[in-house]
Amino acid sequence: MSKKRTINRMFIYSICMLMLISLLSGCTQELTTPSIGGYTEGVYQVEGKGFGGPILVEVTFSETEITDIEIISHSETAGLGDAAFDRIKGQVLAGQTLAVDVVSGATASSKGLLETLEDAVNKAGGDVEALKANTFKRPGEGVVEKLETDVVVIGAGASGVSAAIAAADEGAKVIILEKTAVIGGASNLSWAGKFYNSSVAVENGLVIDQEKEISDWIEDNHWRVDASVIRKYVTESGKVYDWLKDKGYVTQFLNFSGEQMHALPAYDTREATLREMLADSVEKQGGKVITETTAQQLITNSDGEVIGVVAEKADGTRLEITAKSVVMATGGYAANAEMVKEYFGFEGVNGGLGQNVGEGIKMAWEAGARVPDNIGGQMLHQTLARATTKLKTQYDSFEASYPLMLTYLPNFINVGTSGARFRDEAATLKAVAAANTSAFHGSHHYVIISQTQLNTLMAEGMAGVKAPSLPGMPPEFYADFREKFTLENPWINADEVFDSMVENGHGFKGNTLEELAIAAGMDVAVFVDTVRNYEEATSTGVDMEFGKSPDYLLPLGEGPYYAIIAEVNNLGSIGGIIVNRNFQVLNDERVPIKGLYAVGVEAAGVLYNDTYVGNGVGIGYAFTSGRLGGEYAAISALKKE
Numbered sequence: 354m355s356k357k358r359t360i361n362r363m364f365i366y367s368i369c370m371l372m373l374i375s376l377l378s379g380c381t382q383e384l385t386t387p388s389i390g391g392y393t394e395g396v397y398q399v400e401g402k403g404f405g406g407p408i409l410v411e412v413t414f415s416e417t418e419i420t421d422i423e424i425i426s427h428s429e430t431a432g433l434g435d436a437a438f439d440r441i442k443g444q445v446l447a448g449q450t451l452a453v454d455v456v457s458g459a460t461a462s463s464k465g466l467l468e469t470l471e472d473a474v475n476k477a478g479g480d481v482e483a484l485k486a487n488t489f490k491r492p493g494e495g496v497v498e499k500l501e502t503d504v505v506v507i508g509a510g511a512s513g514v515s516a517a518i519a520a521a522d523e524g525a526k527v528i529i530l531e532k533t534a535v536i537g538g539a540s541n542l543s544w545a546g547k548f549y550n551s552s553v554a555v556e557n558g559l560v561i562d563q564e565k566e567i568s569d570w571i572e573d574n575h576w577r578v579d580a581s582v583i584r585k586y587v588t589e590s591g592k593v594y595d596w597l598k599d600k601g602y603v604t605q606f607l608n609f610s611g612e613q614m615h616a617l618p619a620y621d622t623r624e625a626t627l628r629e630m631l632a633d634s635v636e637k638q639g640g641k642v643i644t645e646t647t648a649q650q651l652i653t654n655s656d657g658e659v660i661g662v663v664a665e666k667a668d669g670t671r672l673e674i675t676a677k678s679v680v681m682a683t684g685g686y687a688a689n690a691e692m693v694k695e696y697f698g699f700e701g702v703n704g705g706l707g708q709n710v711g712e713g714i715k716m717a718w719e720a721g722a723r724v725p726d727n728i729g730g731q732m733l734h735q736t737l738a739r740a741t742t743k744l745k746t747q748y749d750s751f752e753a754s755y756p757l758m759l760t761y762l763p764n765f766i767n768v769g770t771s772g773a774r775f776r777d778e779a780a781t782l783k784a785v786a787a788a789n790t791s792a793f794h795g796s797h798h799y800v801i802i803s804q805t806q807l808n809t810l811m812a813e814g815m816a817g818v819k820a821p822s823l824p825g826m827p828p829e830f831y832a833d834f835r836e837k838f839t840l841e842n843p844w845i846n847a848d849e850v851f852d853s854m855v856e857n858g859h860g861f862k863g864n865t866l867e868e869l870a871i872a873a874g875m876d877v878a879v880f881v882d883t884v885r886n887y888e889e890a891t892s893t894g895v896d897m898e899f900g901k902s903p904d905y906l907l908p909l910g911e912g913p914y915y916a917i918i919a920e921v922n923n924l925g926s927i928g929g930i931i932v933n934r935n936f937q938v939l940n941d942e943r944v945p946i947k948g949l950y951a952v953g954v955e956a957a958g959v960l961y962n963d964t965y966v967g968n969g970v971g972i973g974y975a976f977t978s979g980r981l982g983g984e985y986a987a988i989s990a991l992k993k994e
Contacts, residue, residue: 390416390417390418390479391416391417391478391479391480392414392415392416392417392418392419392474392477392478392479393414393416393477393478394414394415394416395413395414395477396411396412396413396414397411397412397413397414397473397476397477398410398411398425399412399469399470399472399473399476400469401465401466401468401469401472402465402468403427403428403429403434403461403462403465403466404429404430404434404459404461404462404465404707405427405428405429405430405434405462405742406427406428406742406745406746407426407427407428407746408424408426408427408429408465408466408469409424409425409426409427410422410423410424410425410466410469410470410473411423411425412470412473412474412477414473414477414479418449419445419446419449419474420446421446422442422445422446422470424438424442424466428742429459429462430459430462430535434459434462436456436459436533436534436535437455437456437459437462437463437466438462438466440456440667441453441456441463441466441467442466444489445470447489448487448488448489449484449487450484450485450487450488450489451467451470451471451474451481451484451485451487452484452485452486452487452488452489453467453489455467456533456667459533459707459708460688460707460708460710461707462707491667491668491669492668492669493666493668493669493670493671494668494669494670495669496669496670496671497670497671497673498670498671498672498673499672499673499674499675500528500641500672500673500674500675501674501675501676502526502527502528502640502641502674502675502676503520503525503526503527503676503677503678503987503990503991504517504520504525504526504527504528504676504677504678504679504680504983504986504987504990505527505528505529505530505661505662505674505676505678505679505680506520506527506528506529506530506679506680506682506983507529507530507648507662507664507679507680507681507682507683507713508529508530508531508532508538508681508682508683508684508713508953509529509530509531509536509537509538509627509631509642509644509682510537510538510539510540510682510684510953510975511537511538511539511540511543511953511972511975511976511979512682512952512953512954512975512976512978512979512982513529513531513538513680513682513683513952513953513979514529514536514537514627514630514631514979515593515952515975515976515977515978515979515980515983516680516682516950516952516979516980516982516983516986517529517631517634517635517640517642517680517983518600518630518631518634518635518980518983519979519980519981519982519983519984519987520678520680520983520984520986520987520990521634521635521637521638521640521987522634522984522987523983523984523987523988523991524638524987524991525638525678525986525987525990525991526638526639526640527635527638527640527641527987528640528641528643528674528676529631529635529640529641529642529643530643530646530647530648530662530664531642531643531644531645531646532645532646532647532648532708533644533645533708534644534645535624535644536624536627536628536631536642536644537623537624537627538684538706539684539705539706539924539925539971539972539975540617540623540627540972540975541620541623541624542620542705542706542829543617543971543972544616544617544827544828544829544969545604545607545609545614545615545616545617545969545972546604546614546615546617546969546971546972546973546975546976547590547612547613547614547615547967547968547969547970547972547973548590548591548593548594548604548613548615548973548976548977549561549563549566549586549587549588549590549591549613549973550563550591550613551590551591551594551595551606551613551615552591552594552595553594553606553615554591554606554613557606557608559608559611559613561613563587563588566587567580567583567584567587570583570587570960571583573966574960574961574962575962577727577962578959578960578961578962579932579933579934579959579960581933581934582932582933582934582959582960583959583960584934585934585977585981586960586970586973586974586977586978589977589981590973590974590976590977593973593976593977593980594615596980597976600630600633601626601629601630602618602626602627602630603618604616604617604618609968609969612968612969614968614969615969615973617972620829628642643664643666643672645666645667646664646665646666646667646672647664647665647712648662648663648664648683648712648713648716649662649663649664649665649712649716650662650663650716650719651663651679651716651717651719651720651949652673652675653720653721656947657720657721657940657946657947658946658947658948659679659720659946659947659948659949660675660676660677660948661673661674661675661676661679662674662676662679662716676948676990677948677989677990677991677993678948678949678950678986678987678989678990679948679949679950679986680950680951680952680982680983680986681713681714681716681717681930681938681949681950681951681952681955681956682713682951682952682953682955682979683709683712683713683714683955684705684706684708684709684713684925684953684954684955685705685709685711685714685925685926685927685929685953685954685955686709686710686711686714686926686929687703687705687706687709687731687732687923687924687925687926688703688705688706688707688708688709688710689709689710689711690703692710692711692926693731693923693926696728696729697729697730697731698729699731699733699792699796699921699923700796701733701792701796701797701920701921701922701923702737702920702921702922702923703923704734704735704737704922704923704924705732705923705924705925706925709925709926711926711929713955714929714930714955717929717930717938717949717951717955720946720949721940721941721946722930722931722938722939722940722946722949722951723931723939723940723941723943724929725928725929725930725931725958725959727928727958727961727962727963728928728929728958729928729963730926730927730928730958730961730963730964730965731923731925731926731927731964731965732923732924732925732926732927732954732965732971733785733788733789733792733921733922733923733924733964733965734784734785734788734922734923734924734965735784735787735788735826735827735921735922735924736757736760736761736781736784736787736788736791736919736920736921736922737757737760737919737920737921737922738754738756738757738759738760738859738917738918738919738920739797739859739860739918739919739920740753740756740757740854740857740859740860740917740918741753741754741756741757743857743859744756744850744853744854744857744859747853748846748850748853749834750833750834751834751837751838751842752844752845752846752847752850753850754830754831754834755810755844755847755850755851756800756850756851756854756859756860756917757824757826757830758815758824758826759800759802759824759917760781760800760824760917760919761781761782761787761824761825761826762781762815762818762820762824763777763778763779763780763781763782763821763901763902763905764778764818764819764820764905764906764907765778765800765801765802765806765818765907766778766800766801766883766884766887766909767781767791767798767799767800767801767919768798768799768801768875768880768883768916769794769795769798769799770794770795770797770798770799770873770874770875771875771876771879771880772870772873772875772876772877772879772880772881772883773879773880773883774883774886774887774898774899775790775791775793775794775798776790776791776899777896777899777900777901778899778901778905779901779902779905781825782821782822782825783825784825785965785966785968788921788922789964789966791919791921792921796920796921797918797919797920797921798919799861799873799875799916799917799918799919800916800917800919801869801884801909801914801915801916801917802851802914802915802917803909803910803911803912803913803914803915804848804910804911804912804913804914805908805909805910805911806818806907806909806910807844807847807848807851807915810843810844810847811843811844811845811846811847811848812843813841813843814839814840814841814842814843814844815840815841815842815844816840816841818907819904819905819907820840821904821905822840823838823839823840851915854915854917855915859918860915860916860917860918861873861915861916861918862913862914862915862916863912863913863914864912864913864914865912865914866880866881866884866912866914867881869912869913869914869915869916872916873916884909886898887906887909888908888909890906891906891907891908891909892908894906924971925954925971926954926955927954927957927958927960927961927964927965928954928955928956928957928958928959928961929955929958930951930955930956930958931943931958931959932950932951932952932956932959932982933945935950935981935982935985936950936951936952936956936978936981936982936985936986937949937950937985938950938951948989950982950985950986951982952975952978952979952981952982952983953974953975953978953979954971954975956978956982957971957974957978960974
């Protein structure tokens with residue numbers, strides 16, 4: 354071989370090696386985690402939006418990392434939103450990453466904090482995308498833990514806790530799973546429950562004819578209900594009151610216009626009481642209370658029987674739990690906007706718990722549970738003013754609640770988005786009537802108020818506009834301004850508050866009726882005609898459209914005019930799983946699926962034709978179905994031994 358040919362081959366070889374090195378170098382750069390750091394050192398204060406309102410955060414940066422995150426203020430749910438903040442803070446600081454999973458049950462709170470931290474990183478000159486690419490590996494990922502028990506309960510709200518305790522009382526070993534860090538679910542937010550003919554009701558001289566109650570209930574729902582489950586609740590719930598009392602969960606009896614209502618214990622004591630009840634029963638029997646763990650799939654055998662559940666802990670550990678009975682108590686799907694819209698056509702506010710997104714119902718369906726014919730029912734129960742949250746950052750709570758209070762008074766014109774009246778405004782005096790009449794006509798409605806009426810409110814308070822009573826808001830809505838919450842208290846700064854409402858985009862204003870209609874997107878002719886007819890009714894005392902009492906026919910007066918955006922609060926979905934009187938889940942042939950039970954709101958669809966209309970039934974049924982369902986699940990499980 355000639356020397357020239359050898360040099361050429363060496364040259365070609367060298368070129369190839371250079372190209373290969375260059376190629377490998379390029380690949381290496383593409384696979385390397387983006388550089389983190391490059392911050393402008395300092396402390397940055399940023400504001401974001403959480404589930405309950407604004408989040409104010411201070412983030413400290415060195416030149417190379419995020420060194421501290423301090424939550425200055427927030428309005429998130431105690432024990433849930435703030436717990437989510439703590440976990441996310443820990444993961445962001447430990448991993449120097451924004452690729453953090455949202456916390457189950459606190460999705461909006463989690464997303465709000467992460468978006469707020471993104472703003473802080475941008476202010477500090479950091480690379481948000483690099484932080485998102487720097488993934489955080491949870492310590493339990495890839496780990497599988499296997500457990501065995503008699504009964505597993507999924508969900509630790511009122512129904513789930515009751516089921517777990519009742520099952521343990523029967524001698525079963527129980528594992529109860531809760532996706533959040535909080536025990537108690539919606540019962541921690543609720544006001545009162547209905548326990549028919551409880552011992553305390555009888556002692557106070559209020560006894561209900563149970564047979565008439567059952568008969569009227571069935572007829573009111575057009576007979577499209579499971580009468581046996583209704584009978585079970587009405588006849589057994591009184592005993593559950595005494596059972597809860599014996600366990601230490603003491604309620605206070607109220608004669609609520611002839612209804613047997615039982616106010617739940619003080620808000621700040623409820624979770625601790627339920628935890629103590631679980632410790633005295635479930636844990637004493639050798640069972641477990643496992644929080645921050647989300648059920649993902651029911652385990653079935655070749656015969657279609659449910660024999661356990663797969664779940665994931667917060668650290669990524671996979672739990673595989675085998676059980677003889679499984680009780681679903683996962684709280685429904687009201688926080689899943691897509692499901693609510695699909696099954697009910699409702700696009701209002703989720704006022705319930707953010708963790709209730711429907712995975713429990715879907716797991717049951719996948720295991721063979723029948724989809725109810727009446728699926729879609731919701732617990733529409735309150736009216737909200739969109740303006741309230743933002744106004745509370747600008748005014749004291751009483752002043753910020755001016756628009757909200759007017760949505761509960763019958764003296765003001767209520768119109769739909771077209772500008773037409775849609776009801777006798779006296780419906781606002783009853784929460785369920787107010788909510789459902791509004792929701793039937795869309796996602797929101799408008800409450801109209803004039804400057805004349807505002808002037809009266811500023812001078813004389815609600816008494817001046819002839820309010821028949823204080824607005825019927827839930828007690829928690831006015832708890833922090835109870836002393837000011839009177840009919841005679843003047844509405845100081847009302848005109849300023851309503852102008853702020855408009856500036857914040859949560860209401861509309863017009864110097865004339867036509868201007869208001871245009872600003873709010875109403876049909877001008879429809880709205881003007883509506884007001885003309887209403888004003889005629891106020892002068893004659895006869896409401897030809899809806900028959901409103903002349904006591905509530907308040908003249909509108911002079912402008913400017915305001916439109917308050919009023920929305921309906923959905924406290925929870927009703928139904929999704931069909932059960933029999935023993936709370937066994939039924940399949941497409943309406944035959945029980947062996948090993949599977951359901952309690953609480955997911956099993957409440959059999960009580961109603963389409964929509965919840967009860968007062969205290971939600972909580973009363975949660976505790977009652979939980980206790981009974983847990984007993985049946987345990988008895989069945991122990992027979993299999």
